[in-house]
Amino acid sequence: MAIPFQLEPLQTKQLEQIVQLDRICFGGLWTKGAYEREINSPNSFLLGLVKQDDYQNEQLIGIGCFWAILEEAHITLLGIHPDYQRQGLGKLLLCRLLETAIAWPLERATLEVRVSNHPAIALYQKLGFEIAGRRYDYYPVPPEDALILWRSNLDDPQFHQQLKDYQQQTIQSLLTNGWDVVQSG
Numbered sequence: 001m002a003i004p005f006q007l008e009p010l011q012t013k014q015l016e017q018i019v020q021l022d023r024i025c026f027g028g029l030w031t032k033g034a035y036e037r038e039i040n041s042p043n044s045f046l047l048g049l050v051k052q053d054d055y056q057n058e059q060l061i062g063i064g065c066f067w068a069i070l071e072e073a074h075i076t077l078l079g080i081h082p083d084y085q086r087q088g089l090g091k092l093l094l095c096r097l098l099e100t101a102i103a104w105p106l107e108r109a110t111l112e113v114r115v116s117n118h119p120a121i122a123l124y125q126k127l128g129f130e131i132a133g134r135r136y137d138y139y140p141v142p143p144e145d146a147l148i149l150w151r152s153n154l155d156d157p158q159f160h161q162q163l164k165d166y167q168q169q170t171i172q173s174l175l176t177n178g179w180d181v182v183q184s185g
Contacts, residue, residue, distance in 0.1 A: 002180035003051060005089075007096050010048040010063070012039055017060040018048070025063070025079030027141060043068045045100050049080070049093055052182070064093045066101060066109070073101035073154070075111035078120075087177060088170045091123060095167040098127065102154050102163075109154060112146035114139055124149050127166065128159065 010018060018035045022028060030038075038044045049062030061084045065077040075097060080090045101109055112135060113120050129149040138146035153159060171181055 002175075002178055004180045004182045005049060005051045005061070006182040007047060007049055007093065010035075010039060010046045010060075012036060014048065014060060015039075018046075018063065021060050021063055021079070021081060024081060026077070029077070038065060045097070045104075047093065047096060047100070049089055051084075062089050062093050064097045066097055068101075068104055068106055071107040073097070073104070073106045073109040075109060078111075086119075087179070088173050089179075090120075091170045092167065092174070094123065094127065095163055095170065098151075098154065098163055099167075102160065105155060107152070107154055109151045111149050112138060113149060115145045115147055121147065121149075124151075127151065127163070 015032050015035055019030075019032045022030055022035070035046070038046045044065065044067050047064045048060050049064075051059045051061045053059065061081040063077055063079050064075070066073040066075045068074075075094075078090060078094055078097070080093070098109060109129070110132075111124070111129070113124065115134070129151045131147050132150040133148040135146040135148060137143055174181065
């Protein structure tokens with residue numbers, strides 16, 4: 001049986017699940033109050049990946065966020081619950097964040113990533129992110145440097161097509177592996 005899920009902007013009623021997922025994915029990076037500010041900020045986009053069980057209960061299993069700063073999307077979070085990693089859900093979440101950044105309309109995107117997070121770096125580079133620098137001792141626990149990645153020209157029609165193709169391939173792979181994408185209304 002397929003596992004239904006959808007991508008949706010997160011709401012205040014989901015704050016407890018958001019904080020719980022933050023603890024699991026990021027070790028408690030942000031507080032409940034910080035997430036509430038993100039939800040209410042006109043310059044922030046907080047996106048969730050929500051799975052439904054057989055009883056129509058919803059479980060938040062992925063989270064992504066960017067801040068719109070001038071013409072830039074600063075991706076601040078991208079995480080998938082460890083039980084659901086390595087299936088393509090993070091790719092889909094990133095694609096939707098970038099689609100939204102294009103619609104806002106933002107011209108470029110940036111983010112920081114742990115230097116040891118090779119799967120994430122490979123994903124970002126596949127979507128045209130390039131290494132722009134390094135932040136030493138950026139992550140406190142465990143201590144580690146961050147790479148600064150940039151993606152310019154979000155408004156390039158060729159990138160739009162690449163993003164659509166990549167998203168479609170990812171959805172097809174998820175469908176093949178037992179997931180069912182529910183269109184959010």
